[in-house]
């Protein structure tokens with residue numbers, strides 16, 4: 001059992017130390033929030049324009065959301081530089097995230113018909129605004145899913161997804177008391193920005209929200225997920241405090257859960273358990289060194305107690321609010337008595353060792369019933385959650401990928417043209433044809449490949 005699994009890992013081995021992640025580690029300390037709020041009131045930072053200007057003479061192929069299980073390819077005018085800190089990206093590859101399935105299944109609030117969706121992509125910089133300093137036209141870049149300003153007190157402390165400037169949603173402020181960052185193609189709760197399952201995407205605060213890929217030997221597939229889930233899965237490990245010798249259980253063996261297992265192994269976890277009900281996903285987890293539990297066959301709590309009687313140091317929820325198991329929560333969600341099912345968290349809190357930690361990386365949006373507050377409190381569990389701090393991690397994680405120390409491409413099962421995105425969503429949602437992660441290629445990707 002590791003005794004100090006929140007803050008310190010074996011620093012000699014720990015990448016956080018190796019690449020100097022102390023600023024992110026400091027997020028374990030309670031931040032003086034009133035100071036931050038005072039700063040914001042006085043903030044001179046100009047929020048980005050949400051709806052960009054468009055060039056009505058050039059068209060962009062995009063994926064539009066039209067309602068539950070209804071996404072359609074459409075032609076829309078191409079975005080152009082709108083704010084001085086913008087860049088316009090000619091997308092080569094994008095992909096579908098488990099978070100996109102919240103919108104696809106009609107579970108995400110704040111969607112409007114014809115919203116352009118998608119938040120993980122990369123491509124080539126076509127144009128930049130006059131204030132962009134670090135990025136040049138022609139650079140190959142990965143786009144961060146969370147949109148950060150890079151200047152507010154949250155961004156300055158590395159907590160980029162808590163950026164105060166990029167999301168103007170009053171609804172979110174009413175729900176949460178605060179607004180977190182804006183995001184591409186992720187409903188009007190996170191600003192209502194156009195998404196990047198598209199040929200062209202406009203990126204505000206380009207210096208902050210783009211990662212330059214200078215090594216042309218790296219394929220799009222190797223680096224694309226730095227825009228979200230590679231960083232997300234790292235974040236799950238940071239939130240849980242996974243380090244050498246830790247024992248870890250990960251609920252969900254979707255793309256995020258699988259990469260969480262990959263990083264747990266990289267960070268030196270002693271035993272890793274992966275829990276899901278889909279055999280091909282569990283098989284992938286085994287390739288990363290995990291022991292697996294199929295919850296459709298075995299009771300998770302009993303099996304975990306047999307396999308590791310004291311309980312794992314860290315339990316990670318990579319499932320989220322939308323999947324329900326039992327009738328109680330299916331019914332409550334159906335009649336809007338609760339928005340988020342807490343079943344995975346319930347299991348995790350029972351399974352985790354006394355004094356252990358539970359990390360919530362799967363998305364939750366609002367409220368749950370029957371949350372096991374007593375078990376959580378009496379066992380002295382620490383629970384942390386949050387959206388990824390993409391920009392804090394991606395430089396370091398790129399180096400690890402570049403060194404060949406990990407290869408996130410093991411989750412890719414399908415590569416399809418962007419024009420087939422509706423089909424790809426259906427497959428990913430239904431998990432048919434063994435679909436785990438789909439890479440969507442634009443026509444421009446083929447042009448780029450031949451010219452390289």
Ligand SMILES: NC(=O)c1ccc[n+]([C@@H]2O[C@H](COP(=O)([O-])OP(=O)(O)OC[C@H]3O[C@@H](n4cnc5c(N)ncnc54)[C@H](O)[C@@H]3O)[C@@H](O)[C@H]2O)c1
Nearest residue numbers: 098099232252254255256276319320323361362363387388
């Ligand atoms: N916090 C962040 O920054 C962040 C970023 C990206 C994605 N996410 C979230 O992470 C979650 C996972 O994303 P993904 O792309 O892997 O999605 P996914 O939907 O493909 O994966 C979820 C997996 O959980 C499994 N599952 C369902 N119920 C379960 C249960 N009771 N126990 C164990 N496993 C169960 C499913 O079979 C599936 O394989 C989603 O909620 C997504 O929104 C969060």
Ligand SMILES: [Zn+2]
Nearest residue numbers: 097099145228
């Ligand atoms: Zn995502």
Ligand SMILES: [Zn+2]
Nearest residue numbers: 149152155163
């Ligand atoms: Zn900010």
